[in-house]
Amino acid sequence: MTSAKKCALVSVYDKKGLNILAKSLIDSDYTILSTGGTRSYLEENGIKSLDISEYTGQKELFSGRLKTLHPKVFGGILYDRKDPTHQDEKNNSDFLTIDLVVVNFYPFEKEAVEKKLSPSDAIHFIDIGGPSLLRAAAKNWQYCLSIIDPKDYEDVIEQIKKPTIDNDFSIKLATKVFQKVSQYDTLIANYFGSQTKDSSVSNPLPDSINLQLQKKRTLKYGENPHQIAAVYEPMSASSCKLQFSQHQGQDLSYNNYLDLESGIQLIRDLNPNPSLVILKHTNPCGVSYRKSNVIELFNQAFESDPISAFGGIIITNQEIDGETAQHISKTFFECIASPSFTSEALEIFKKKKRLRILTVADLNKKPATTISQSLKSSLDHYLVQTSPFGVIPMSEWKTVSEKKTPFEKKEELLFAMTVAKHLKSNAIVISKEGRTIGLGAGQMSRIDACQIAIDKAKKNAAGIDGSVMASDAFFPFRDCLDLAAQNGICAVVQPGGSKKDSDSIAACNEHRISMEFSNYRYFKH
Structure with a gap:
């Protein structure tokens, strides 16, 4: 890419670093074309520029909506410098060759989305000229440099000092422009889509879904060492993002992220009750709630399945103190997440240098009550569904057995069903006194899941007699109920x-155990 007559068009909202760039352009013999606010800023910094309206001979119209959309502007950007016809047309026209375009956009997200403006007010923050100028410059990347990001100013300054600007550099900036323009348009499209009747609860799955993701960090590897992986997050600052800080330990792994997601969703479903979950491979292996202190929560969750807990992660909505940290430190865990840690606890955990310690700001947050989407890749498609927020309350259950379920047992069943919602199917949960004592997950047959849960419950110090059982889906046969009754389980929800x-x-009537129908299935794959 070579420079002929040097001319730069500058029109920016974010003026960070602009004075340094503009001075370098002047030093490199560029004429600067600029618009109202930008021109005023340049003048305040002692930098001369030519007003765009003076250049085009057309004053701004419609309260500034029309100022740069003019043939003398776009002709100077778009014409092919090596095409003889283009050259003749340019020579017969009265416009400058524009070699460099510096533009950034009105902050639609900050001013319209975050402030929840109405569509009629939001349109004042939709940039028209800026994206058009940059797209034109990026299209003609061989002859015109397109600059949207102030972070690139330093490199641009070095490039314009050279006799020719490197083609790879120009393509890199053009790529960024097309990405940023696409992100900007997607943000606006998503905003307007959220304002229509089609965005209501009656139609939670729109005809198109626009995702704009940016790489946050590269991970050591994926689910397995031979897989490469990275973390991406929504470009939109207004999108819900999990806020956490890591105090110590190795970087989070791909599997850590998956476990954290599963555990946080479960904890939120148990809020506002004091709760703690130990997870392994996204499955809870021990859960406890409604205990007076965090050490009791940990001990009871750990006792649910101490063998499976080894190498797992811990998530709680309670502060972790020094005494609890001492108990936790007796076993190897990958990661611990909590709203806060005492200074004593952090000192104790420092001895385990690989242990990841996370403070998660909104672990006490209740689950969303609005419809949201979950998305998974499948072959060359994406599967999208509404997320199953919360757990169906006991008031919507139906007692189907002759024996009625006492209120305290119903509460226990609600806890068990909440845990079952977060286990891989087929899933059976046996709980007693606010803690799981037996979990059977990820089995191809429900009776196998039931047997595994019962076998684990029998080993628990709390004892299986008088416990309750929850199933994530219906029982196809009575065998699970017969097995439950034989082992002292007194109430069931499915x-x-x-x-x-x-x-x-x-089967329940024969064995004199109670059973509730929740009418909602919780398959998880």
């Missing part, structure tokens, strides 16, 4: 919906 529900109900 969604119902099997053709053989009557057999399961009959």
